[in-house]
Structure formats: C-alpha cells, structure tokens
Amino acid sequence: MDEKLKELEKQYNEVSIPKELDFVVENALKQGKKKRKKRAPQWLLGSAAAAMLFTAGLNVSPAMARTLSDIPVVGSVVKVLTWTEYEVKEETYDANIKVPSIENLENKDLANALNEKYRSEGKALYNDFIAEVGDLKANGGGYLGVDSGYDVKTDNDQILSIGRYTVNTVGSSSTTMHYDTIDKQNEILITLPMLFKDNNYIKTISENIKEQMREQMAIPNPRKVYWVNGAGLPDEEVTDNFTAIKADQQFYISDKGKLVISFDKYEVAPGYMGVVEFEIPTNVLKKDLVSSNYIH
16 A cells, blocks of 8 residues: 555544535545556545445435445446435335435536436435325324335446336335436437437337337237227227337347337336336347447
8 A cells, every 4th residue: 555545544534523524525535546546445445435424324215325335347347336325114114215326427517417316306206205194193004115225227338227216105115217328439418319319209119119019019918907098908098108218218228239118117017017128129229329329
C-alpha cells in the first residue's frame, strides 16, 4: 500500500461521519482506480462501504436500514450495488425495498441522475408504505406488503439493462417493472424512441405483439390468456383490449441484441399471468431501426 493510500485511510478513520457521502465514496473508488486499474484495494472498498452503510442508516428508521452486503461487478468497470435497504417485518405488515446504485460510470451526470431517481423512488415507496400502515392500524388493522428490488437483465461489453420491480400486496398483488438501458461504451441512456427513425415503430411493434398473443393463445392452454381482439375470447372476458404500446413502453435489450417489450401485471392479461414480455424479431423492426448498433 503506497503512502497516498495510507494517508487516505488515516483521514477516513479520523473523520466521524462525512456529510458528503457520495463525494467520499466516489473519490475513494476513483483513487483506487488510479493506482490499481484492475481492482481497488480491499480496505478502501470496505471503508467506502462502511461509510455508506452508516450514513444511509441515519436517513431511515433504525429498524429498517441494512445495506451493501454484496457488490456484484457489472462488466469490467461499471458496478451495480445495493445502496440501501428498507425493511419492515411485523405480523401483517411486510416491506423489503432494495435501492440500487450505479457506480464507476465516467458520465457522472448520468450516474447521479439515475442514482438520485432510484433513491427518491425508494424513499417515497417506503414513506407511502409507512403512511398506509398507520392508516390501517388506526382503522382496525389489515395486511399490507411491498417488495421492491432490481435485476441486471443484460450485462455485456456494450449494454447494461437494469430492471426494477415493485410488488404491492393488499389482498391481491400488483407488479410493475421499470427498466434503464445504458450504452456502456458511449455512456448514454437509451430510450425506446431513439432506436427508431420515426413513430411508425409503435404500430410495427404493436402489430407483432398482437400476432404473438394470438399465436400463443391458439395453442391449447387455458392458462395462456391475453386481452386482444381476434383471440376468440368471449366478450365478457375482454375487459380492456390491447391496441398499441405506449411510445415510452417499458423495454430492455437482451444479451443477444434483441428488443424485449415488457407489460406490467394486469396491463394486457389477467393477473395470474404476471409481468409478460415479448421479444420482437429483428427482421420485423429492420425498416424502422435507425441502425443495427443496438438491435441486431
């Protein structure tokens, strides 16, 4: 360990709790990268993690703060870690909310914007849960559950796709998904509209999804049901037919460079179908794609 790193460790140990948490962690990681490109020193990562854990704990109820148990490496540089975890375990009230954080992107503005969004959403989800629990207790009790976390859907040299899920349970449950897809080489956030020449992609993708729905339902399987015209469903079973995706429909890019469109629970099918996804064949999209850089 060189003298500069020793001095950094000494400074860290002499400071009780730094207020500028993100600044401390970011610079600690940056110093490690400068000195040893392959991997930051273990003590440095440990110190940064400890500071993050303790400070994050000051911002939430002591009964719920637990963070940074694992730091999985994404690609060769970018990392996704659990920044904080809100947890409540009572007899009829259960919450587990894991908040992700993206680290080591050179584009700090993008990383900070995404991380701030994740933290704000996580805190708001927890605050809403606590408020609802308070209302339930004041009115005789009940059951309430929320489970939220994240999943790295794609991690290769080019693409990082992170899916964030939220499951709310009050009697029945609802599930929503949100995805962020990053070009790791150019360090930009990829949106659905930017992949295509014009808005014609909405019709192209929507028609293909309808076709896939009908094909799946044509195979004898009473559990496979979508709300779509021409699927042979009795009128009373079709509550809200799927007509078209939204311009900003949730999506991710698979490891094989395929576009995957995602629908929340109840969005296009009965609740027991859960979150449903459709991989769109690239040959269907070719005429609408700006290029084959991402989708191929």
